[in-house]
Amino acid sequence: VTYKWLSYTLGVHVNQAKQMLYDYVERKRRENSGAQLHVTYLVAGNLLQNGHVCHKVAVVREDKLEAMKSKLSTIASVHVYSIQKALLKDSSPLYNTDYDIVKANLQHCSKFSAIHCAAAVPRTPPEAPRAPAPAQSPPRQRDPDGTSTVNGHGPRAAKPPPQQQKGIMGMFAAKAAAKAQDTAKEAKAEAKEAPGVSAASNKPLTKNSIMNNFFGKAAMNKLKASSVPEQPKEEKEAVKASVAVAEPESSPNTVAEKPVKKTESVRIQQKDKKSKMKRADRSDDEEERDPENVKKKRKRIKQLLSDSSDEEDVPPSPTPEEERAPSPPPEPVLKTELEPASTEVSVGGRKRKRKRVLKSKMFIDEEEGCMGKTG
Amino acid sequence: MFSEQAAPTAQGLLAPPSGEPPTFPRLAVAGYSDLSQPFRLGERSFCRQYAHVYAVRLAGMRPRLERRARGRWGEDIALRRLSELQEGEKCCVVGTLFKAMQLQPSILQEISEEHNLVPQPPLPKYIQPCDELILEDELQRIKLEGAIDVQRLVTGTIVAVYGREEEDGRFLVEDHCLADLPAPLPWSGPSSDRFVLLASGLGLGSMSGEALLSTQLLVDVVTGQLGAEGEQSCAAHITRVILAGNLLSQNTQSRDTINKAKYLTKKTQAASVEAVKMLDEILLQLCSSVPVDVMPGEFDPTNYTLPQQPLHRCMLPLASAYATLRLVTNPYQASLDGVRFLGTSGQNISDIFKYSSMDDYLEILEWTLLAGHISPTAPDTLGCYPFYKSDPFILTECPHVYFCGNAPRFQSKLLQGKEGQRVLLVTVPDFSATQTACLVNLRDLSCQPITFSSFGADSED
Numbered sequence: 095v096t097y098k099w100l101s102y103t104l105g106v107h108v109n110q111a112k113q114m115l116y117d118y119v120e121r122k123r124r125e126n127s128g129a130q131l132h133v134t135y136l137v138a139g140n141l142l143q144n145g146h147v148c149h150k151v152a153v154v155r156e157d158k159l160e161a162m163k164s165k166l167s168t169i170a171s172v173h174v175y176s177i178q179k180a181l182l183k184d185s186s187p188l189y190n191t192d193y194d195i196v197k198a199n200l201q202h203c204s205k206f207s208a209i210h211c212a213a214a215v216p217r218t219p220p221e222a223p224r225a226p227a228p229a230q231s232p233p234r235q236r237d238p239d240g241t242s243t244v245n246g247h248g249p250r251a252a253k254p255p256p257q258q259q260k261g262i263m264g265m266f267a268a269k270a271a272a273k274a275q276d277t278a279k280e281a282k283a284e285a286k287e288a289p290g291v292s293a294a295s296n297k298p299l300t301k302n303s304i305m306n307n308f309f310g311k312a313a314m315n316k317l318k319a320s321s322v323p324e325q326p327k328e329e330k331e332a333v334k335a336s337v338a339v340a341e342p343e344s345s346p347n348t349v350a351e352k353p354v355k356k357t358e359s360v361r362i363q364q365k366d367k368k369s370k371m372k373r374a375d376r377s378d379d380e381e382e383r384d385p386e387n388v389k390k391k392r393k394r395i396k397q398l399l400s401d402s403s404d405e406e407d408v409p410p411s412p413t414p415e416e417e418r419a420p421s422p423p424p425e426p427v428l429k430t431e432l433e434p435a436s437t438e439v440s441v442g443g444r445k446r447k448r449k450r451v452l453k454s455k456m457f458i459d460e461e462e463g464c465m466g467k468t469g
Numbered sequence: 470m471f472s473e474q475a476a477p478t479a480q481g482l483l484a485p486p487s488g489e490p491p492t493f494p495r496l497a498v499a500g501y502s503d504l505s506q507p508f509r510l511g512e513r514s515f516c517r518q519y520a521h522v523y524a525v526r527l528a529g530m531r532p533r534l535e536r537r538a539r540g541r542w543g544e545d546i547a548l549r550r551l552s553e554l555q556e557g558e559k560c561c562v563v564g565t566l567f568k569a570m571q572l573q574p575s576i577l578q579e580i581s582e583e584h585n586l587v588p589q590p591p592l593p594k595y596i597q598p599c600d601e602l603i604l605e606d607e608l609q610r611i612k613l614e615g616a617i618d619v620q621r622l623v624t625g626t627i628v629a630v631y632g633r634e635e636e637d638g639r640f641l642v643e644d645h646c647l648a649d650l651p652a653p654l655p656w657s658g659p660s661s662d663r664f665v666l667l668a669s670g671l672g673l674g675s676m677s678g679e680a681l682l683s684t685q686l687l688v689d690v691v692t693g694q695l696g697a698e699g700e701q702s703c704a705a706h707i708t709r710v711i712l713a714g715n716l717l718s719q720n721t722q723s724r725d726t727i728n729k730a731k732y733l734t735k736k737t738q739a740a741s742v743e744a745v746k747m748l749d750e751i752l753l754q755l756c757s758s759v760p761v762d763v764m765p766g767e768f769d770p771t772n773y774t775l776p777q778q779p780l781h782r783c784m785l786p787l788a789s790a791y792a793t794l795r796l797v798t799n800p801y802q803a804s805l806d807g808v809r810f811l812g813t814s815g816q817n818i819s820d821i822f823k824y825s826s827m828d829d830y831l832e833i834l835e836w837t838l839l840a841g842h843i844s845p846t847a848p849d850t851l852g853c854y855p856f857y858k859s860d861p862f863i864l865t866e867c868p869h870v871y872f873c874g875n876a877p878r879f880q881s882k883l884l885q886g887k888e889g890q891r892v893l894l895v896t897v898p899d900f901s902a903t904q905t906a907c908l909v910n911l912r913d914l915s916c917q918p919i920t921f922s923s924f925g926a927d928s929e930d
Contacts (some may be wrong), residue, residue: 108694109701138696141920147920148879149908151686151695185923196754228880308575390693 096176096188099195115174132182135159136175139166153185492590502711507861508623508776510854513634519656519848521857523565523625524607526603527906529628529863533697534563541646551609562640563629564606566622567615569612569826571597572644575848595824596620604640613898615642620826625845640880648841651888652863657807658869663911665805665918666691668678669713669766669814669874672901673751674744683921688751690919692903704920708806710759712802713874713897714799714814716764718745741770745784752788758791764801774852775844776800776814776861800843802868808911811868815843817877818896820851830896831880834873838884840865846880867892870909877900881905881916 101111108298119133137159153175154162163169176188265457486892487611495779536547538561547560572595602613602622615632622628632642671684689695691705720748755761765771765780772778779796782789789796797803800813818833824846839841845864847853867890870919898905905920 098689101694136695137691138700143920146918148905148920150688150920150922152921153682153686153923170703171700173697189685192685193681197750206487359583437557 096191097174098192102195112173115177119177121172129342131177131179132156133177134175134182134188136171136173137162138171139163139169141166153188155182206326226336258444483674493585502803503795503797504702504802504804504809505798505800507859508800508802510776510778513854514853517855517857519853519855522848522853522855522860523605525856525858525861526625526842526863527563527565527606528628529860531563531854533651533841534627534629534646537646537649538563538631542631543596549635549662551604551606554611554640556585556634556636556730559633559643560630560781561629561631562604562611563627564604564608564610566624566626566628567603568622568824569601569603569618570595570626571599573824594826595822595828604628607900610628612639613642614639617642617645618826621820622831623824623846624849625847626840627845647839648890649839650884650888650890651841651867653867653886653888654809656869658914659806659808659911661912662706663806665810665870665909665911666707666710666906667812667872667895667897667909668710668900668903668906669711670715670899671712672718672899673747673752674718674741674842680901680904684900684924687752687906687919687922690921692810704846708911709762709811710755711764711801711812712761713764713801713812713872714816714900715768715875715901716763716766717741717768717770718901718911719768722909745770749785749787752785752794756788756791756794756841760795762795762797762801762803764797764812764814764874766797766799767816774854775847776854777814777861800862806911808870808914809866809868810870810872811843811864812870812872812895812897813843813874815873815897816851817846818873820844820846826848829880830873830876830878831882831894833898834871834894835882835884838867838871838894859909868912869893870895872897872907878903879905879918881907882916922925 095115097108097115098113100106100114101108104111106112106114119131119394122131135155135156136151136153137150141150142145142148143150149170150166152162165170176191178187180459181189487802490829497498528548530655538548539546542561547558547562549558549562551564553561554562570638572592574595576779598620600619602619602796603610604613610625611634613630614635617630626647628645628647630642632640632644635641645764668687673681673684686695690700691707691710693700693701696704722894752761763780765777767781768776770784771780777799779798782794782796783797785794788811799816802811802906804810817837818830821827821833821837822830825833827836837845841864842860843864844851844853847862848855867886867893870893872895874897876898878896879898880894880896882894884890886892891914893916895907895909895916896920897907903920904922905918907916908919909916
């Protein structure tokens, strides 16, 4: 338990969290409850090093606290950094705890800090054409970690989605609705999601348990599995990625986004990617049928899911599509490949068959020709 | 700096929870102007020869050097071009230095088949006793000998040499001089304590848990989460953070994927991808609390040649939503609160280090200031854009703070010039190696290193 973790979890100022930790330690020690608590402290101060005075900030274990304090010529601050039951070998658990909690609260990471910067306000979205497109993605983002603004997003974009969402939700499963109604947290960078999906497939699974209920775990797993191998393809088809961006897999909620898709497809047409448009329209139509097929065979849903997730990418997403092609494969981009891939495969198969026939024919011809010659 | 002010309330947080803890507003930057416009390249065309850079450089610095020469050796000395030299006559010549080094990696030698040479592995230093100095001006060149330190000088420096020509065509040097410190800038710094944090070499992408925690501690101190109340109020005086390059570590370069077969590398992602994501998150935490200037470095995803262009903001989607993030060029020049900052990510200094006998980064930094040019070796051994109109690396005004990033250790010096210039020279150490950053106090141009540490598996030192 670090002071930062406590501060975010309880929603208190960091200084209060530090004091709370100290208080807890004191009380527990006075009670002599027997449970050994290990405390780490943060010490900061001036230290004479290499001939000049340098300001040192260090995290130290309790047993080294006094030693460190004596090394410093002036002590600037001392406070409790963390408390744990087990003796820590190194500081990586501390870092990991802090990292996780900060990641979970990225959009207001300075809320409980002691310094407020008036200048640090998120930018409003620059141009209009991009803004409406992103509007679609926000509802889909269900993870708590979403910065409220990303390039092209803004508080403006955030407002229409909630309304749209409410309308959509009414039409579909209540579960999906409940989740999607999360505050207008925009789909933040796929940057977040993509690694989430590719790296830790556990995360999306846990977070999107609703989807699991909806579509069945098998479907989800299959989807993930297929998305992972698709990932490298993304690197090949880099350029196409222009429109796609952030749709993390977690948006099986796509089903709910039907009407949203419609508007998206309109916007898609405004974009220049004709191939994508076609795909989008196609998948769009397929999705139309989706509500009816919701409970039908998993395969269909899976395919739809992939299509819809394809769809996700296609709609201009909030985050700048300038995402470099090779760069973090927004999972979704890969998804776009899913669809074309499947179609390609089928086409390829047909072609192959055709080829086979042709080849044999040619063979005969040649043979005949040969025979003819020799004969 | 911090410590004296913070000491009284040092132990304040070792107490039961008190009332509403104070929140300190961050000191706003009074005047900020980005002056790195000359370093931004618009349309880039590489069709030109690099010779133009030298011509422009010489033309730009000749007046200054002639003034210095007259001031040093007398008003009536003869200033000659190389083509006007007469044997035996004492005169002064202004020209560009060229150092002919045997060990200098030459692409022609590498690809020459008759030599059958294996490409030379990179050496820490390429100097040799048999190196020669040659002075070139617009039309001719002449070999230099005499009272001139061959080992110390590097190619591309504009010097004025005083001496005479010998019979066999060499120039015997009696004295030489560099351009010296440029004109001073008026000082209009702040009257109260304001700090700027300089850090470089964050080296994301390959760090262990230890180093990551140090980076997190740095972010925490700046955003005010760490430390007792006194320290937090001091941290609120940090008005800016400048990250001077090498935000990603060398390990993210992964150049071996170029050589491997495509089918082997299909499923791998570039290591820099993860690193950039981490960078984005760290920058987001910083940006929500303090204005940040991010300079690209040697291992960062931007162009290789100097001046390096800013990182593209699409790589940092989370952080670029904040107006406090500024992506700037390398080298970077800006005026903060009336104090002029100029600095690079260290490529120019480390290049000079390789080709000169100077070993100390601070010494090299000072030397570039005296030579009047940020990176004299630029087109020769360091990649550079073929300028032809003007050389933006010439120092025309003397900055108040001159820094270079990714130095092996922290050093700083306050240099006083003859014309009243006051420059703080800072070599910002590599954070991933030393866990040290620098705090510059704008009020009195003093600098203090700030070190972060955590405990590891082994005992503390």
